[in-house]
Amino acid sequence: MAGETFDPWGSELLSDYEHLFSEFGMQRVDEKVLRRVLNANRLWRRGIVFAHRDFDKWLSAFERKEGVACMSGIKPSSEFHLGSKLTAEEMIFFQKEFNAKVFYSIADLECYADNGIPLAESAKTAVSNLADMLALGLSEKNCFVWKQSEEKRVMNLAYVFARKTTMNTLKALYGERNIGLYFSVLTQAGDILLPQLQDFGGAKNVVVPVGVDQDPHIRFTRDIAAKFEAEYGFKLPAATFHKFFRSLSGESKMSKRDALGVITLSDDADSLKKKVSRAFTGGRATVEEQKRLGGEWKKCVVYELCLFHFEEDDKELEERQRRCASGEISCGECKKEVIEKIQKWMKAHQEKKKKLVPKAEKMLAGD
Numbered sequence: 001m002a003g004e005t006f007d008p009w010g011s012e013l014l015s016d017y018e019h020l021f022s023e024f025g026m027q028r029v030d031e032k033v034l035r036r037v038l039n040a041n042r043l044w045r046r047g048i049v050f051a052h053r054d055f056d057k058w059l060s061a062f063e064r065k066e067g068v069a070c071m072s073g074i075k076p077s078s079e080f081h082l083g084s085k086l087t088a089e090e091m092i093f094f095q096k097e098f099n100a101k102v103f104y105s106i107a108d109l110e111c112y113a114d115n116g117i118p119l120a121e122s123a124k125t126a127v128s129n130l131a132d133m134l135a136l137g138l139s140e141k142n143c144f145v146w147k148q149s150e151e152k153r154v155m156n157l158a159y160v161f162a163r164k165t166t167m168n169t170l171k172a173l174y175g176e177r178n179i180g181l182y183f184s185v186l187t188q189a190g191d192i193l194l195p196q197l198q199d200f201g202g203a204k205n206v207v208v209p210v211g212v213d214q215d216p217h218i219r220f221t222r223d224i225a226a227k228f229e230a231e232y233g234f235k236l237p238a239a240t241f242h243k244f245f246r247s248l249s250g251e252s253k254m255s256k257r258d259a260l261g262v263i264t265l266s267d268d269a270d271s272l273k274k275k276v277s278r279a280f281t282g283g284r285a286t287v288e289e290q291k292r293l294g295g296e297w298k299k300c301v302v303y304e305l306c307l308f309h310f311e312e313d314d315k316e317l318e319e320r321q322r323r324c325a326s327g328e329i330s331c332g333e334c335k336k337e338v339i340e341k342i343q344k345w346m347k348a349h350q351e352k353k354k355k356l357v358p359k360a361e362k363m364l365a366g367d
Ligand code: SF4
Pocket: 281, 282, 283, 295, 296, 297, 300, 301, 302, 303, 320, 324, 325, 329, 330, 331, 332, 334, 335
C-alpha cells in the first residue's frame, strides 16, 4: 500500500514492495545486476533479495579488483530465527563468493535500549548467535566481530555523528522514541562506518545486507557518511534488501517478539513439528475442494518455508507448486514432508553448531 512506512523495531508486514522503488528510491535487483552476482544462490535466483542501494557500485569495485567488505549485525535478544538466518546467509555469500571481509556487530547496547536485556545476559545469547553464524558457514579468517558495548571506536563515532544530527531528523525517520533508541541509531551508524576507519584500511566499498524494514538505518547512515565525508573520507555504504519472512501465522514478519510464530535454529524436532503443523497454508476448506481446485501455494507459509529456506533445488520447488496447484497433494501430506525436511536440516545444523560454540566464545573474548 502506498504510504506505508518502515519500523525497524516493529513486526508489521509491508503489503506491497513496489512503492519502495518510487517512494523511497530503492533500486531493483534486475537482470543486469543478477548477471554480475557470482554463483547466485536461492536468495538471489528467487527474488528474495529484491532491492538495493548502490550495490551496482559495490559490484563495480569488486570487478575492478578493489577489496570489498560486508557489514551487518545481530541484536542478541534471543536465539537465531529464520529471519536472522537470511541476513547471515547473505553475509556468508558475500564472504565466500566475493572474498568480502565480514564486519559483524553484536548490537548489545541496542538490545538493552529496545528490549531492556542486561549486557551480561545478552552476552550469552551472542555466543549462541555467533555459533549459528559459524555453523551456517561464516569463516572466522576474513572476519571482524565486536560488541557495541566494548568497541570504543563505535561509541566515539556515535558521539561524533550526534553533532550533526537533530531531533527533527530522528523523529522524521523513526517517530517519537526514547532517547536510548535514538542513540542506538547513532551507534548503528558507527557500526556501519567502522570498517572505513584507518584502523581497517580506510575508505572502502561496504555492502550492508538487511531486511527491508531496516532501510531507515541505511538512509540515515548514508546521510551521515556524506556529512562526514570531508573529515573521514567515507564512501556511502551500499545495501541489499531481502523480503520479510512471514511468521507461521502468516500475519506478521517473523520476529523474536512472536514466540509461537517463529522457528528458531535451536528448535527441537517436536516443537518444529508442532509449529509447522499449525502454520497458515493456502489449503481449501475441504479435501474435496482441494482435489478439485488445488491449493493456493502463493498464500502458503509452508510453501514459503521451502522457497526461502529449506528447498535448494529449484526443480523440486516447482514440483511442490505443481502438486499443490493440481490438488495432487493434501496440506496434511505436504506439511509432513516439509516437517521432515526441516527436522533433518535442523539436526545437522545443531550438531555442527554444538562443536563451534567454543570457537564463538573465543572470538567474542577477542582471542
Ligand atoms: Fe501449502 Fe502444501 Fe497446502 Fe499447497 S499443499 S497450500 S503448498 S501446505
